[in-house]
Amino acid sequence: MAVTDIQASQPFLSRLLRPRPVIALLLLMWLPLMAYVMFGKTIGNNAQMVLLPAIPATLILYILGIRAFRESWVAVIGLTLVFFWLLMAVSAPYLPLLDPNKPIAPFTTPFTERKDVFFWLGTDFKGRDMLSRMIWGCQRVLVWGVTATLVAYVVGALFGLISGYLSGWWDEIISFAANVLLSFPVMVLFIVILNYLGPSGFNIVVAVTFASAPAIMRIVRGLALDIKTRDYVFAAQTRGEHPLYIMIFELLPNVRGPIIVDACLRLGYTTVAITTLTFLGLGLQPPDPDWGLMIRESAKTAMLWKFSYMLLVPALSVSSLILGFNLMADGLREMSLRD
């Protein structure tokens, strides 16, 4: 019913609210951002041009999201928080911001003017503008966090499907490996992997995959075990379908729902993990702005209590993003329970 009355009032938006346009918009937002953050240096001077199409895409997605989620205010708040940072991430080069890496006036407190510049959020110990660092900093957290979670999901879901659907030896081996990985504390696993591979964005992806994929695999395996007893899977088997077909076309679409909720939660964990790793010096490296780095640097400052804003600004930013992800997960779960 809800769908039909949207259709009546907003034919254009509702036409977009279908899987294909939404996926296209998501790619339009995501690919430029990813290219910019991961390969910005190689693209060269005009790198920010790639972000141009991402800005309208993000805005449209946000509006669509609000329409789709409007029945749950929790989800709307979560969505707003997440999309606020996404919008900041894609539009950072176009915002009237100071250069985040240029030292101007060290230790300026927020809302004061020094050297003819007004600093809304003050400057850090090197004199770099906090506002601009905060906004630029969200790019790396978002891109690496989401990429790492996605890769972990692909790997985890693949193994989960194999282990749940094929059972037998596959299951024994995969479950055993997952249990071994799960028996390590996550942080230890991260530190071991990153110490071994060296700190970099791509290695964070590897580390997150090792740490998250086993748990994802277990969820998917459980769902697959349930779904494979359904008659439609039986029908596909008796039709002589290849197991791979059954896993991808019969099982995967039906584990989607619970997985999306879990993914939102896990995005939150991954954000925490990446920030923590950067804080420990194992993640992304200076000088580019990043929330974890900002916390790390501010924590080293003497008389922190006096310059607490240096810590608070990045810390609150991380918290708001994580809160956004978690609220979205809650909202999604609430909505899925209602139907």
Add this chain to the structure above:
Amino acid sequence: MSDQTPVLECRNLCISYYTRAGEIPAVVDFNLKLMPGEAHGIVGESGCGKSTVALAIMQYMGKNGAIVGGEILFEGRDMRTMSDEELRRIRGSKIAMVYQEPMASLNPSMLIGAQLAEVPIYHDGLSEADALRRAEEMLAKVRLPDPKRILNSYPHQISGGQQQRVVIAMALLSNPKLLLLDEPTTALDVTVEAGIVELINEIAEEFGTSMIYISHNLGLILETCDRLTVMYSGEAVEVGDIHDVFEEMRHPYTRGLFGSIPLPGADKNAHPLVAIPGQLPLPHERPEGCNFAPRCTFFRDGLCNVGALKMHPVPGDDDHKVRCERFQEIDWDRDLPKGEAKPPVLPGDTVLSVENMTKHYIIDEGGLFVSGGDARTVKANEKLSFEAREAETVAIVGESGCGKSTFAKVLMGLEDATDGKVMLGDVELGALPVDKRDKSTIAKLQMVFQNPFDTLNPSHTIGGQIGRVIRKFGVASDEAEVNEIVMRLLDTVKLPRDFAKRKPRQLSGGQKQRVGIARAFAGNPKVVIADEPVSALDVSVQAAVTELLMDIQRENRTTMLFISHDLSVVRYLADRIVVMYLGRIMEQGTTEEIFAPPYHPYTEALLAAVPIADTRVEKRHIVLKGEIPSPSNPPKGCPFSTRCPYMIPGTCDVDLPPLRSFGEGHGILCHLDPAELSKMEPVIKPRAQAAE
């Protein structure tokens, strides 16, 4: 009788649920008067409000449900004026409820003894020892063998039928005035169900408890109740004494309901079932006036669709009331719904032949690192032999654990036969798993599944799922051609063409089953296995789907293997019947042979167990003792020996019985002498004949 206060009385009861879409009336203007010792049946299809009535009586309406009008009087007092404390006391001691799922009322982590003892301790203040003794007596009264052992078991250690008996015992321990039974046997096998029904009837006699029995099964209601309310879409449409309603039904819906269930006289060729057209309206889409109007053949504009309808008493019988404006104008004898007779179909050559097919599972309790645990053999199928001819319907009948699903799996190539042969034409299938079969062999064998909610993948469109079969079996590959065939199939199963674009969740159960049938016939199969294809559907939709399935079969001269536990359906549509018990064929023959003596003792019990919604026939009363043994640990000798009333000690429980042959194709696996088997009396007889 008239000066007694009714135990329960509902007056103009209206119940609504509040959802996001607004108020949804679940029950409208419901009246009921239950005298002490009386058993009242409420029959109706899903969503008709029958369970809501029970919940309202228990005052378990939940957050979003409320009684919006009328009153419920319990022993003359309005329940809505009672305090919470009082309600709680009444619920525990004077009204008890038995649900469909016994585990809903049992605590899985508590010993049954402790759970049962709680009741008398709480209500009568008995000491624990006394309470346990009472519990033990009660378990014996509900005919549970070895009550001591059951007291010391956990709920999961006993079978479903036993659990339900424990729940009934628990309900009876508080000595209630009113017992509410909500589909108490739906989850059980027929022979176990028969035992529970017998128990319920004994309770009524012995304890004088008033009962409300809620069911979708008219036959069960006939066997248990004195009075009956038929509900449709939130309203009572007909109320009366059970015999009045069964013999002189005066509401088109009730009539339609009886027309769509296979009664003993029905026959797929001469007297086919008559389905009620259309489907149940959703609660917020009910029409103005009579809720049944869109499906009613007697509908008259301006009469049936104005204002709310009232219950009218049937002249000459105050107790019998119907909610229909035209019931006096309808000629109930002449306007009997009649199906068109169809010419019988002559079977052709043998298509499928099964010879000594055997399937054993080895259950190895070891894992990857523990090998050689204790391995047990489960004999799921033992030496099955039968044949099915072209255009013929062979029914495989049996209860849980009889091996019918294993047989289907072997046939479909998901399991290998351990021994024996399964021939489809001249291809041996028993040792040919599905990935080794060629396309045409796979396409020749298709299946229709039981559960409408499981049969279609919720993530894909209807058209996509049918189209996949067409492409997979190489019927067509060109996009337009596939589309064309999908449309044609949707026409065949009488669904609108635009359903192709829909997702399964937008379809009702009956519609999903139709899509399932379309999918099965998409590859032009030779043999279709139908695994209880209608048992999960509403009664009024069942007939339509059954007829559709048989029409398509008739047209394509498909062989159908119809797996079922319901002998009335089987009698209606099968040409030959195979009766299975614990992996073995106990009896096989033509439908007439199976339904007439000589019977196998198990067939006899099965026939007696199936409730028949027809007052014109009389059934012999046979209730089997005990439960179906586990297939992993079958009895020695005859598999049926643990429950058979004719069991010959020393023979039946030692040696496998011989196959007695009675004419061509009719075989019975039993130690009893053929002469003795022939002497058996028919289980179902017309009542007139019984009176002689």
